[in-house]
Amino acid sequence: MMLIATGTVSVAHYLVVGAIMFTAGIVCMAVKRNALGVLMGIELVLNGANLNFVAFGSSYLAGEGRPPLGLDGEVMALFVILLAAAEAAVALAITLNFYNNHATVDVDRADDLRG
Template sequence: MQEFMIWLQHPGLTHFLVISALLFSLGLYAIITRRNAIMVLMGIELMLNAANINFLAFARYAVGTFDGHAVAIFVIILAAAEAAIALAIVLNIYQVFHTANVDEINQLRD
């Protein structure tokens, strides 16, 4: 038991990869199972954050010149812009169709 606690107190690359895989799986599950557009966007954001954890973990533990910090900052900026644009689109869709359910929105209007 004491060895397990020591292992938890000193995280390595494996710890970060497991957390990232769990976060990515949770985001993928949200995208596949949820039909609300806001929930799908939240799943996409979870997947992007999982990718950021991978970039930062490999930048910390990998040998070489991989600059994961810069890539992670770029992904955060990209995710913020994507979230703002997607939420604006969802709000416009809600005003036109009175629903945010992606299954019920099957036609395009002017």
């Protein structure tokens, strides 16, 4: 409501949203036992970071001056999206392999190499 009254969205608003997504992702990675749950945490973390990149690169949010990152922000966000796709493909292949061999996706059971 404060936001509507003042009528402005600034970079800080985006940063806070990004912080919430980032934190949720970190906690998700720490808490989940399902390998796919951990993957989802990673996606959340990447998206939180992406929000920051876009916010710093947006000339709309920058107000009067030039955006701190300029075009770099958007380009980095694109690279993050691409690499996240690559990461998910490989991680999913590993998870499915693990599932085929152990019949579970519980990361706590992946301790074959423990001495």
